[in-house]
Amino acid sequence: MYTAEISRTNPALILFLFDCSYSMSEQYGTAKMSKGQYLANICNESIDQIILSCEKGDEIRAYFEIGILGYGEGSDILLPIQSVIDLANNPSRMVSETLDGVTVEKPEWISDPTKRVNTDMIAGFRKAKSVLADWASTHPDSFPPVLIHVSDGEWTSDNPVQTALDIQSSVTTADGNCLILNIHISSEGGDVLTYPAETPTGSEHQGALFGMSSELPESFYQRALEMYPATQVGARGYMYNAQPEDLTKFFDIGTRLRG
Numbered sequence: 716m717y718t719a720e721i722s723r724t725n726p727a728l729i730l731f732l733f734d735c736s737y738s739m740s741e742q743y744g745t746a747k748m749s750k751g752q753y754l755a756n757i758c759n760e761s762i763d764q765i766i767l768s769c770e771k772g773d774e775i776r777a778y779f780e781i782g783i784l785g786y787g788e789g790s791d792i793l794l795p796i797q798s799v800i801d802l803a804n805n806p807s808r809m810v811s812e813t814l815d816g817v818t819v820e821k822p823e824w825i826s827d828p829t830k831r832v833n834t835d836m837i838a839g840f841r842k843a844k845s846v847l848a849d850w851a852s853t854h855p856d857s858f859p860p861v862l863i864h865v866s867d868g869e870w871t872s873d874n875p876v877q878t879a880l881d882i883q884s885s886v887t888t889a890d891g892n893c894l895i896l897n898i899h900i901s902s903e904g905g906d907v908l909t910y911p912a913e914t915p916t917g918s919e920h921q922g923a924l925f926g927m928s929s930e931l932p933e934s935f936y937q938r939a940l941e942m943y944p945a946t947q948v949g950a951r952g953y954m955y956n957a958q959p960e961d962l963t964k965f966f967d968i969g970t971r972l973r974g
Contacts, residue, residue, distance in 0.1 A: 721972060739900075755826055847882060903921075
């Protein structure tokens with residue numbers, strides 16, 4: 716399981732699910748920007764890196780499809796599922812960035828999605844389930860879709876755990892079940908957790924997001940172990956109170972499916 720070759724015939728899907736509630740406008744660690752803005756920056760960088768990983772000479776090969784959903788009081792499609800070729804050719808905008816005196820143009824597909832809304836997390840997972848199921852039905856032999864969810868964890872809706880677990884059990888390809896990875900950017904405090912193997916003993920929100928996170932397949936586990944040597948067998952795709960550098964690593968591990 717989780718060993719299917721990723722090819723132009725059988726591409727892989729990475730679907731991002733972002734909490735867009737007002738609490739995501741709070742400053743994120745030492746990043747000197749909001750959680751939402753930092754999240755958008757890392758997402759754009761990740762999409763760019765995925766596209767680069769699909770370059771073969773002058774050609775971009777359609778190994779991946781990527782989409783972005785957001786939720787607050789309901790759910791929204793922030794970026795419809797597209798192939799890396801379409802994404803490479805159609806960024807939302809290009810922005811200039813100066814590094815070490817050199818100005819470069821960088822593509823962006825998403826901006827800070829934060830809104831003054833509540834946190835209907837269950838609506839987000841319901842929308843994700845529909846999108847993921849439709850994709851899996853038309854890609855039955857592909858690597859299972861990967862859902863990367865980022866939230867401060869404090870839902871204002873019904874408890875979303877069962878909806879998330881339903882995604883894992885019902886959205887499948889011949890290569891395995893959908894993988895759900897959770898980044899929990901909390902204001903509740905507590906120690907940073909990176910890929911724990913046991914249920915956290917902190918808040919209800921920690922336990923819930925850990926409980927809906929998939930156990931890391933072997934290839935994911937090995938990459939996590941390289942970056943976090945204390946990662947144990949049985950580790951799940953969950954990170955709590957990640958610092959900016961940890962968030963970057965999480966996105967790298969969650970999207971680098973081709974090694």
